[in-house]
Amino acid sequence: MPSYDYPFNERIRTLLRLEDLFTKVLHNMAAGHEYHHHCALLSLFQILDVIDRAELKADLLQELDRQKIVMTSLLGNPSIAEKVLTDLIGEIENTSKALRQNTTKLGQTLRDNDWLMSIKQRAGIPGGVCEFDLPSYHYWLGLDEDRRRQDLDNWLQPLISIYDALRIILHILRGSGNTVELTAVNGVYQQMLGGSKPAQMLRLQVDDDVECFPEVSANKYAINIRFNSLDYAQKPRACDKNVNFTLTLCNL
Template sequence: MPSYDYPFNERIRTLLRLEDLFSKVLFNVEAGHEFNHHCALLSIFQILDVIDRAELKADLLQELDRQKIVMNGLLGNPSIAENVLRNVISEIETTSLALRSNAIKLGQTLRDNEWLMSIKQRAGIPGGVCEFDLPSYHFWLGLDADRRKDDFDIWLKPLLPICDGLRIILQILRGSGVTTNLVAFNGAYQQMLGGTKPAQMLRVELSDDDKCFPEVSANKYAINIRFNKLDFTERPKQCDVDVKFTLTLCNL
């Protein structure tokens, strides 16, 4: 089923952006073609820009430590599979150790690489990484794919603990909510929110047969979802039929 995540705060928004960028990096590195490796490198540059603007390491460690305490408190609960729980705790401990063992600023080894930073600077210019602009980069793209993958292994090594940490946190977040089956009459749905603990993210899932997508406007007081049809010639229009969907409110 197509699913759509909507974050309620900047912290979760940053994690979702990084998740998307890491997915693109890992896919394109594995694909191996020089065009894929070019796209992977551009995504790495975007990752550096995102983590530059956030106290990401401290936030990840704080949340991982909190989740470890919660998970340890669940050990011995007969309604929870203990082997699965222990695997999650082990993942949290391994990732936290990797993050703490890196004393320098996240991504600093890449920022200290003058060759990479020269490419990053040119990459901000439309068409700025042509072979006549950066012959050394053109030469690198022409190397054997395995050689380029070895370089990516070196560049990604200090960033992978971030990837592991946000993967664990988002997995816990997505699994935290209760899913409700709902209907958006004439493509519109509204829900007032209450309670002392506001949601941090919502998930909307649709049937494969529904030819529409949700646009979400939400805060701690209310959720508004409008389901639109895609029109390639003008702005999307709201569906004029009832749309069945599932809604999950997620909270760490």
């Protein structure tokens, strides 16, 4: 089922953006063609830009520590699989340790690489990484794929603890909340929100055969969802039929 995550605050928005970029880096690294490795490197540069604008490390460590306390308090609960819980606690501990051991600024080892930064600077110019602009980069792309993959892995390693941390946090976030089945009448759904603990993200899923997509406007007070149909020749148009979907309000 196609699913859509919508963050309610900048903190979760940053984690979702980083998750998307790390997923693209890892996917393109696994592929062998030079164009895939080029795309992996461009996504790696975008990761540097995102983490440069946020107090990410402190936020991740704070949330991991909080989740460890929560998970530890659940030990002995007969309704929760203890092995799954202990494995998760161990993963949180290992990831927190790896993050704390990295005492430099996140991504600083890459920023100190003058060759990579010269590519990053040119990559911001449309068509700026052609072979006549960066012959050294053109040479690198022509190397054996195993050599390129090893280089990419070396550049990614200082950042992998970030990915491990956000992966754990988003996994816990997505697993929270109750999922309800709803209907958007004529493609529109609205819901007022309340409660002492506001949601941090919503997850929306639709069946594979639904030929429309949701546009969400939401905050801690209300949710507005409007389903649109994709028109490749014009801008999206409103869906005028009832759409069944599932909704989960997530909170750490």
